[in-house]
Amino acid sequence: MADIAKPGRHDRQTATAWWRDEHIRGLIAQAITLLIVVGAILFLIHNMIVNREAQGRPFSYSFMDNIAGFPIAMSVIPVDLNSTITRIMVAGMLNTMVAGVASIILATIVGFVIGVMRLSPNYLISRLAGAYIEVFRNIPLLVQLCFWYFGVLKLVPNQRNSLNLLDAVFLNVRGFYLPRPLPQTGFDWIIGALAVGIIGALLLRRWSRQRQAATGERFPVLWTGMALVVGLPVLAWLAVSMIYGTPLNWEFPVLKGFNFQGGIVLLPELTALVIGLSIYTAAYIAEIVRGGIQAVSHGQTEAALALGLRRSWTLRLVIIPQALRVIVPPLTSQYLNILKNSTLAVFVGYPDFVSVFTGTVLNQTGREVEVVIITMLFYLAISLTISLFMNWYNKHIALVER
Incomplete structure (x- = not known):
């Protein structure tokens, strides 16, 4: 009696027509969808180009080399009325x-502190932290920005009655004025000593971990690293002072006419924006930190205390490193929110990228499509950079914990 062999999987696939194969049909559907989207x-791009040419405004970025013709209140790089639109754009960025x-640095510090306070066994501290979270998380960010700008910073004295500290630091309605450092000959040696100290502290920390794991x-x-980071620049300062003289001078702000001249000024618009963004986002970060700490098993705390570790060491060496694996992913979203929420700077008059480029430049040139494309690419690039860095850091701490 002959055995009748059952058809194998390969035979069934060979017998099935290609238009009935689910895998092939899925690929075809995806290809068709991609072609439709592209x-x-x-x-849309062709239609936009044709319409712009019909209006006598062909799609072009040649306007970026034109003279902007307007100043901005604050800029990291020097700009004036003769600066090009490209330079003004970079200043806004x-x-x-x-x-x-x-805002990210300040929000992270405040958020971590409030998050830890939220879990404090002290009733008053935990309730104050809880009140902070509930108040600032439930008030719209724009309202908070207006409060800090119009309700606080605009009520400080005018220039003539500025609050001053040692005739070197001044606070008035125009801003916060600080002395400007002016590096002199040999100052680069101090910077080099600081860099060597930081690298030495990091290498020392790595060696200390290996030594602790082994013995x-x-x-x-902490103290040895601080000695390297502080001591080496101090020694370099003394050496440079003996050879070249004072390696650093200061330019102090001085009231001339109706305003202060010289020094560094922090605009009230920048201060209001940073305070508003930081305090608002810190309320969300505090809840992320609280959730991350509570995600760590309480047995870890009990084990650390049983070994004789102090509570501060337990939190710093045992709880926080494990909680970071839970904290970092949602923390990334908050950092991205800070960047995107910074576009509200226009409401307090801070000359950010949106205010300078998407606002003033767009109105002057009428190049709305070109300007919006650059704006989207800028925020997309910054957001992707933050995401890539935080993803790398998340993988790094995960490998360290393993």
């Missing part, structure tokens, strides 16, 4: 990055 995008970086003994990394 075709729609190309049609740098202003946005200054506000964003300052169980702790090395005073």
Whole structure:
């Protein structure tokens, strides 16, 4: 009696027509969808180019070399009335990055502190932290920005009655004035010594971890690292002073006429934006930190205390490193929110990228499509950069914990 062999998987696939194969049909559907999307995008781009040419405004970025003809209140790089639109655009980008970086740093510090306070066994401290979170998280950001700008910073004294500290630091309605450092000959040696100290502290910290893992003994990394970071620049300062003289001078702000001249000025618009963004976002970061700490098993705390670790060491060496794996992913979203929320700077008059480029330049040139494209690419690039860095850091701490 002959055995009748059952058809194998390969035979069934061979017998099935290609138009009935689910895998092939899925690929065809995806290819058709991609062609439709690309075709729609190309049609819209072509339609935009044709309409712009019909209006006598062909799509072009040649206007970027034109003279802007307007000043901005604050700029990291020098700009004047004769600066090109490209330079004004770069100045606006740098202003946005200054506000964003300052807000991220301050929001992270405040958020971590409030998050830890929220879990404090002290009733008053935990309730104050909870009140902070509930108040600032539930008030719209724009309202908070207006409060800090119009309700606080605009009520400080005028220039004549400025609040001053040692006739070197002044606070008035125009801004916060600080002395400007002026590096002299040999100052680069101090910067080099600082860089060497930081690298040495990082290498020392890495060696200390390896030593502790091998022997169980702790090395005073904090004080030794501070000695390197502070001591080396001090020694370099003394050496440069003996050879070249004072390596750093200061330009102090002085009241001349109706305003202060010289020094560094922090505009009230920047201060209001940074304070508003930081306090608002810190309320969300505090809840992220609280959730991350509570995600760590309480047995970890009990084990650390049983080994004789102090509570501060337990939090810093045991709880926080494990909680970071839970904290970092949602923390990335908050950093991106800070960057995107910084576009509200226009409401307090801070010359950020949107205010300078998307606002003034667009109105002057009438190149709305070109300007909007650059704006989208700028924020897309910054957001992707933050995401890539935070993803790298998340993988790094995950590998370290393993």
